Amino acid sequence: MFGDVLKLQINCVTIEVIGFLWETEYLYQTEGKGMATLFEKISGNDAIFNGSEYRNDALLFNYIESARFADDHDIYSDHKNAIILLPHYGSRVWIWTSSAIKSDTAKLIDICRFLRDASISKPEIYLKHEVSDHFSDLYALASLEYGYVVKDEFSLAAFVYEGGKQPENDEGTIIHVDKNNPDHVRLVTEFYRACCEEFHWQDKLDKKVQEYLDMQLYAYVKDGRMLANAVIGGHTDHYIRLKSIAVLAEERRKNIGYQMCCYIINRILDCDKKPVLYTHVKNAAAMALFKKSGFRMHDKIYLIKTDETN
Numbered sequence: 001m002f003g004d005v006l007k008l009q010i011n012c013v014t015i016e017v018i019g020f021l022w023e024t025e026y027l028y029q030t031e032g033k034g035m036a037t038l039f040e041k042i043s044g045n046d047a048i049f050n051g052s053e054y055r056n057d058a059l060l061f062n063y064i065e066s067a068r069f070a071d072d073h074d075i076y077s078d079h080k081n082a083i084i085l086l087p088h089y090g091s092r093v094w095i096w097t098s099s100a101i102k103s104d105t106a107k108l109i110d111i112c113r114f115l116r117d118a119s120i121s122k123p124e125i126y127l128k129h130e131v132s133d134h135f136s137d138l139y140a141l142a143s144l145e146y147g148y149v150v151k152d153e154f155s156l157a158a159f160v161y162e163g164g165k166q167p168e169n170d171e172g173t174i175i176h177v178d179k180n181n182p183d184h185v186r187l188v189t190e191f192y193r194a195c196c197e198e199f200h201w202q203d204k205l206d207k208k209v210q211e212y213l214d215m216q217l218y219a220y221v222k223d224g225r226m227l228a229n230a231v232i233g234g235h236t237d238h239y240i241r242l243k244s245i246a247v248l249a250e251e252r253r254k255n256i257g258y259q260m261c262c263y264i265i266n267r268i269l270d271c272d273k274k275p276v277l278y279t280h281v282k283n284a285a286a287m288a289l290f291k292k293s294g295f296r297m298h299d300k301i302y303l304i305k306t307d308e309t310n
Contacts, residue, residue: 064083105138165265174218227251236273242277258289
């Protein structure tokens with residue numbers, strides 16, 4: 001099939017595809033069957049979350065597991081082989097799939113069509129590494145009609161910490177930020193003013209400050225300045241996720257990130273839960289920091305980014 005050329009008309013748009021001939025034929029033939037019959041909106045208590053295969057993947061899919069009872073997402077499923085987490089705001093879409101459909105082109109196309117019809121602007125799609133190669137090709141194909149193409153593809157590493165308490169260094173003071181404390185608000189504002197200058201986000205300062213004040217935020221403070229912070233969240237029965245660590249540019253390579261990491265590990269262990277996190281595989285500094293702190297890489301999540309074509 002590869003190398004064949006197929007022209008077909010979908011909603012009055014003629015598309016020429018080189019390769020992927022039989023996948024395109026399937027997409028065309030199933031057009032109009034209606035995704036509602038395949039995927040239904042479900043609650044966080046749906047039986048699929050108790051299935052043995054999903055439970056085995058619950059660590060890797062901590063993002064879905066921690067969001068399934070939240071009110072800022074909708075969850076769809078076929079009640080058997082797939083869970084799709086759609087955000088009310090933003091573009092992060094998480095997809096869990098069973099091993100039964102990792103090479104099932106028809107099922108993967110069903111998911112592609114569902115996402116296409118969901119009309120999420122420039123979606124970022126997170127899914128299992130084992131289905132990523134096939135899915136990214138199919139999603140690009142299914143999205144042609146709507147003017148989206150796959151822009152970038154790379155992996156997230158999912159880490160878990162399974163050790164004991166870490167030694168804590170008292171060179172600085174680590175506090176739990178209280179958004180009702182004026183001194184804490186000042187520290188956060190000054191920290192993100194510096195970050196906004198570094199990343200040219202000046203127009204986003206107020207938004208960033210409010211965003212982080214609303215999170216479960218810890219700050220590394222020394223001589224009246226916040227030099228670093230860490231955010232935790234993603235609470236589940238067994239895990240709490242370290243969502244981010246940020247260190248001021250001029251304070252990096254001073255072991256502050258490591259001290260923050262050890263502190264957060266210990267606070268999570270105090271809750272009788274295990275720390276987990278995601279980071280980009282291409283972020284060598286973060287990968288090194290988390291390995292140094294005692295995390296081990298559990299598995300990978302694949303990220304497909306899309307963008308509008310001209």
